[in-house]
Amino acid sequence: MALTDTFVRKVKFSGASAGDKHTDGQGMHLLVNAVGKYWRLNYRFAGKQKTLALGVYPAVSLAAARKRRGEARELLAAGIDPVQAKQEAMRARATAQSNTFEAVARQWLTKSAARRAASTQKKVQGWLSHDVFPRIGKIPIADIGPRDVLETVRIIENRGAIDSAHRVKQICGQIFRFAVAAGLVGHDITADLKGALSAKPKSHYSSITNPSELGPLLRAIEGYTGHPYCCAALRLAPLLFVRPGELRSAEWSEIDLDGAQWRIPSHKMKMRVEHIVPLSTQAVNILRDLAQISGKGKFVFPSIRTPERCMSENTLNAALRSMGYSREVITAHGFRATARTILDEVMQERIDLIEHQLAHAVKDPNGRAYNRTAHLPARHQMMQRWGDYLETLRRGAEIIPFSANNLN
Numbered sequence: 001m002a003l004t005d006t007f008v009r010k011v012k013f014s015g016a017s018a019g020d021k022h023t024d025g026q027g028m029h030l031l032v033n034a035v036g037k038y039w040r041l042n043y044r045f046a047g048k049q050k051t052l053a054l055g056v057y058p059a060v061s062l063a064a065a066r067k068r069r070g071e072a073r074e075l076l077a078a079g080i081d082p083v084q085a086k087q088e089a090m091r092a093r094a095t096a097q098s099n100t101f102e103a104v105a106r107q108w109l110t111k112s113a114a115r116r117a118a119s120t121q122k123k124v125q126g127w128l129s130h131d132v133f134p135r136i137g138k139i140p141i142a143d144i145g146p147r148d149v150l151e152t153v154r155i156i157e158n159r160g161a162i163d164s165a166h167r168v169k170q171i172c173g174q175i176f177r178f179a180v181a182a183g184l185v186g187h188d189i190t191a192d193l194k195g196a197l198s199a200k201p202k203s204h205y206s207s208i209t210n211p212s213e214l215g216p217l218l219r220a221i222e223g224y225t226g227h228p229y230c231c232a233a234l235r236l237a238p239l240l241f242v243r244p245g246e247l248r249s250a251e252w253s254e255i256d257l258d259g260a261q262w263r264i265p266s267h268k269m270k271m272r273v274e275h276i277v278p279l280s281t282q283a284v285n286i287l288r289d290l291a292q293i294s295g296k297g298k299f300v301f302p303s304i305r306t307p308e309r310c311m312s313e314n315t316l317n318a319a320l321r322s323m324g325y326s327r328e329v330i331t332a333h334g335f336r337a338t339a340r341t342i343l344d345e346v347m348q349e350r351i352d353l354i355e356h357q358l359a360h361a362v363k364d365p366n367g368r369a370y371n372r373t374a375h376l377p378a379r380h381q382m383m384q385r386w387g388d389y390l391e392t393l394r395r396g397a398e399i400i401p402f403s404a405n406n407l408n
Helices: 005-010 062-077 082-098 101-115 118-136 146-158 162-181 189-193 211-222 228-240 244-248 281-294 315-322 334-345 351-357 376-394
Strands: 020-025 028-032 037-045 048-057 261-264 275-278
Touching (some): 037 062, 037 082, 118 162, 211 228, 211 376, 228 315, 334 376
Antiparallel strands (some): 037 048, 261 275
């Protein structure tokens, strides 16, 4: 006869060595022993007698045990071993619990670090540690839904950091795609969040593109009396128009003064491709003078606090501010737009050479990317013309001195 709730609740262990078995039908029974009451299902699979544990009473009631029995019999009808299915489900749960979002994110950070500059890696780690891990870091990545990510990035958005919110959503998407490749999730759930955040405000690095305004700036830079490292970097910034991070992290081992060339290794470049910067005579002269001060160390522009690190990322912009140039007028990054505009519109240099020198992707007539040495002699000539042009602008009037202290 089938069991009843009252019987299951009141039945006691008789003391039998093997325990007491009370049958409910269809292979299920209640095993009662000195420890407790256990639901069991006996069945045959592939010619072998097997037993499936259905749970412990009272955590699993009679009705719940019967439901589990029905689910197991459905598996048997489909040719699936319930014990094996249960073991696989347990392994899957264990895997999910060990693959939390934070655990997967840290794996991604390590494996993808080579594709990012050190400063970017630090920034990404900061976003994850401060804004993401406290909210969803401990959740198995397979259990995270689009809403979880959206609520996380909206906290960033609500404090006014709209651009950062978009960047964090993008980072979460990269982590989910990494998890897809590892077989931990089925798809990148952040794809469902398109349009969920406020639009990013359009912003551009402020720059001076009028030669009549550039001349006074060059003279102000020439008369700047800050630290020698900062002075040299300021003078080189418009001459070389590389990204500020590339400039301040320059190492002497990358620079060939006799060959008038600077090879920036791929891991420092935004596009992860080695970049060659031809050096005009003006740039070489600045670097030769600087070599007398920092030439025995690793960095061309070391921090004044420790030679083990390069100049800080705020140094050049702080110097420009001290000279009276606001961020709305010029930034260190803005020298790239300065060169791009004047080389093209004023000096009428070839646009492909300019783009090469900006380290932008340039393709040949067949649609293939040029290699790093493409048109190098022509770029050397262009950079020398650029150096001569800036020197002409700088000599337009007397030098106006500016001073600043303790910039690093």
